Amino acid sequence: MRADVVIVGGGPAGLLLSQLLHLKGVETIVLERKSRDYVLGRIRAGVLEQGMVDLLRKAQVSARMDREGLVHAGFDVAYGGKLHHIDLEGLTGGKSVMVYGQTEVTQDLYDARDAMGGKVVHEAENVALHELTGDKPYVTYEKDGETHRIDCDFVAGCDGFHGVSRKSIPVDVLKEYELVYPFGWMGLLADVPPISDELIYANHERGFALCSMRSMTRSRYYVQCTLAEHVEEWPDDRFWEELAKRLPEQVLPNLTTGPSIEKSIAPLRSFIAEPMRYGRLFLAGDAAHIVPPTGAKGLNLAASDIYYLSHALIDFYKKNDEAGLEAYSERALSRVWKAERFSWTMTKLLHTFPEDGEFGAKMQRAELDYLFSSRAAMTSLAESYVGLPY
Incomplete structure (x- = not known):
């Protein structure tokens, strides 16, 4: 041929x-x-x-x-028990x-x-x-x-x-x-409506979480887990309970749970x-x-x-x-x-790194506090999120 x-x-x-x-x-x-x-x-x-x-x-x-x-046109970051909005369109001149x-x-x-x-x-x-x-x-x-x-x-x-x-x-x-991270993502896909119209990235002392979606009737959720864990150790009930613990109380009434149609652990x-x-x-x-x-x-x-x-x-x-x-x-x-x-x-900004100790945790909080107080910092993040030009 x-x-x-x-x-x-x-x-x-x-x-x-x-x-x-x-x-x-x-x-x-x-x-x-x-x-x-x-x-x-x-x-x-x-x-x-x-x-x-x-x-x-x-x-x-x-x-x-x-x-x-x-x-x-934007996404939310859950931190300190609150949602902080990143306005992609407003920060990047209309990009999404x-x-x-x-x-x-x-x-x-x-x-x-x-x-x-x-x-x-x-x-x-x-x-x-x-x-x-x-x-x-x-x-x-x-x-x-x-x-x-x-x-x-x-x-x-x-x-x-x-x-x-x-x-x-x-x-x-x-x-x-190569850099291998000391944790993974436990992901669950379910035919339930998403918790929010926007993606939610959560920084929490129990670990990172992400609320995403595939459509308005199918949702994809993730929680940070250790590399020693297995999917079989994460029945649906445990996953939903852990996810709820890492999200602000204001969004929990919108969390619809249901049977998973796919679960997997991805190393980072x-x-x-x-x-x-x-x-x-x-x-x-x-x-x-x-x-x-x-x-x-x-x-x-x-x-x-x-x-x-x-x-x-x-x-x-x-x-x-x-x-x-x-x-x-x-x-x-x-x-x-x-x-x-x-x-x-x-x-580094959103996950827990226990090996970094208290100093690392304090630096992470300082970085997040600065991010949400600075339009310049949010603009930098938004530009990379929507994608740098080819």
Whole structure:
């Protein structure tokens, strides 16, 4: 087989890249290790920056998002028994975010690729990348007991943290930076109306909590937990009781509980791999970086990678211009590090860190007190929350 670009990974990053390139006449083949049902069954974040919303519209996959997505002009921080409002629109000159689940984004992208006859190979096993530093790279994979080969010009590694793409870069070339946090998030999804029209991030002595939503009838809640805990130790009743203890009394009358439809514990880490290019291979999304979910930057960072990479590839094929490809890693990493800084800052600001002792707790309270007393501090936070410009 032959394609201009082989995309390894059939999640939202890989599908979005395939869609954007297809619209400009660049041929792609997407290889995904799992089944489509498995990919669509993954529960992930759902707060989209303005830049990603605009990119989905450019990719012609925004119709359902524009109908069903929830535009949020602000969010609340629960601290000291009170709600403190962050007015995103007022602080950023009219910018906002869109609440629309990653699963829905992925479904919309699959529907678009199907409608356009996009080539997506599921359950592609033992994917291997070859001759990445030459001018004729190729990719092999196994499917139904047979080995297949795809010749290409470029490979886009969109296959996540555990995928083969980053591992194909020699260890003497790749440099990795990582911070593992000493806690996780216990998450619960339930078909109940959200507690508030806005997202609520809670700082509490018992630990962090987040009240989020997928729609006006489906809610997603999180509480900080230890890494030693297991989902089985968190029956629904325990979760709801713990969540209520970490929220201000003024919002508790609005808390509707119900049976969970999904529960999971997610560890938190910050991770960046440099460079994001090796020869004809370009990394994007979780293959190159992981952020803690505080601030909802994971999917949005993948989208900004795809913005830079799609423009670079289109310029190469339509203008014979390689400048975008040469600059891809540097441009992407500049935005990645700023988003990592924001996610790290939000995580330090809102979670309990017992190992930091009383001094750390006092510093955290001082930081929160300053935040809510300073328009400049709130503006800085709001600018990063809605997303820095591409």
